Amino acid sequence: MHIHPLITDSATLANLCARMSQADFVCIDTEFMRENTFWPELCLIQIADVNEAAAIDPLAPGLDMSPLLQLMVNNEDVLKVFHAGGQDLEIVYNLTGTTPHPLFDTQVAAMALGQGEQVGYSNLVDAWLGITVDKGARFTDWSRRPLDARQIEYAIGDVTHLAKIFPKMLERLRKTGRGAWLDQEMERLGDPKNYANDPEEAWRRIKVPSRKPDVLGRLKALARWREIEARGKDLPRGRIVKDETIADLAGHAPKRQADLAKVRGLSATWAQNDIGARLMAALEHAEPMSADELPSRDDRKPGMGKDGALVADLLKLLLKIRSKEIDVAARLLARTDDLDALAAGQREGLSILQGWRFEQFGRDALDLVEGRLAFAVVNGKLKMTRTEDIAV
Incomplete structure (x- = not known):
């Protein structure tokens, strides 16, 4: 060459x-x-x-x-x-x-x-x-x-x-x-x-525990403001304000610019300088997030009870076994979110129920969730067994 x-x-x-x-x-x-x-x-x-x-x-x-x-x-x-x-x-x-x-x-x-x-x-x-x-x-x-x-x-x-x-x-x-x-x-x-770096979507990268429309509305406004500030100054986002500070400000909005001096993660000078004023302006213009933009509750995850979590754990065990059997990385076969969704009862739109993933893993995963497949120990080794083959 x-x-x-x-x-x-x-x-x-x-x-x-x-x-x-x-x-x-x-x-x-x-x-x-x-x-x-x-x-x-x-x-x-x-x-x-x-x-x-x-x-x-x-x-x-x-x-x-x-x-x-x-x-x-x-x-x-x-x-x-x-x-x-x-x-x-x-x-x-x-x-x-x-x-x-x-x-x-x-x-x-x-x-x-x-x-x-x-x-x-x-x-x-x-x-x-x-x-x-x-x-x-x-x-x-x-x-x-x-x-x-x-x-x-x-x-x-x-x-x-x-x-x-x-x-x-x-x-x-x-x-x-x-x-x-x-x-x-x-x-x-x-x-x-x-x-794509859309300032209107920047809030999705920041985790907050609340789903209240007013909190998420402030989060969206603050994330958009930080994105514009960072671009204009060509600085990393965290050099403007760190994510955790943005989340804290969204959850506990200061009433006056002078209150910024008390916010952890901000310099006391923000209580008087221009960037602090622009932050406060972003908060003042924030509107509660509309119902159609609110993130859906994460019902896909089996947090609805211990049984759902246990089913998800069984699916992860099945994934580990199957990925080893066919010598492929587990993450390529299935993602945790899809396993959680399947355990929680979702069937539509899951990649593991489509195409080659269904053939290699999804069919057995579905059978496990719906009771047609079970784990069994045979000669000291963990095996998958069809339930109709298990002696009652």
Whole structure:
């Protein structure tokens, strides 16, 4: 594989993208910094196909990134391969308003191949290629220039290794017949809605114990205000106000700005400064949350009694047994919320009752809940037994 020098000019990048637009797949990774900003600062992009690889410097003056972005979001003929690509997809979404498509995530694929819930990149490389990844540059400040040769080599390795692993993974998935299992997961991962930052929806990320419309109305107003403040200052949300302080203010709203001096998590200066005034204005304009926007009571969880909780525990035991039997990560088969919902009596809209998940796990889970399946100990081992087979 040919490794290019760091790309810093538009012509070289355009030529690279033109060649890669003819590839079956490209592997992509990014390096970014987000500790001190609201938006992640993109510092380096690595890309590889089976023939060539390069690192691209998005901070290079005058670099036109449009050919690369077009390749990622508008070329449906080239599969985009990531490993644990959620944050990479977020960056692409921030730049383009959409996400790469079609896409493939090797961490998700590893779950289907029995390699654990969230296998890290270095473990993936070791398992598939027998190569130990040098982790020495993991904590690089990627925004600092110039980058040295070791840093660039480390970064490009993330995609050159992936370009060798992906075809092997694809072949294994074909042999096991599990490729189709991943389609739904890849579509979910690539859904642009996952990466949108709508200030009107920011309140959903903050947990409060109350369902009172006035409390939730203040929570929504405060979360929206913080989102706008953080964006305007390009600071992390928690650098403005932490979640727990937002929740406390929503539940116990101060009457006057002077009362902000008594709020844990706020500086006493907020009692007099402009940002404190803007916080109070947000509270003053907050309206009780409307009935149609109120979150539904979490009836999906079996908190309705001890029996529901016990059934959920049995489903989790069944999941553990089945995932081990077919050598697939339990989280890919079923999520806890779906198990809780099934135990609580819900049948509609559950992924475990649809498609391959139903065939591999959901049918037995449903039979267990509805009394057609039971646990039994046979020769000292836990087994699943049809109830009609149990001697009375």
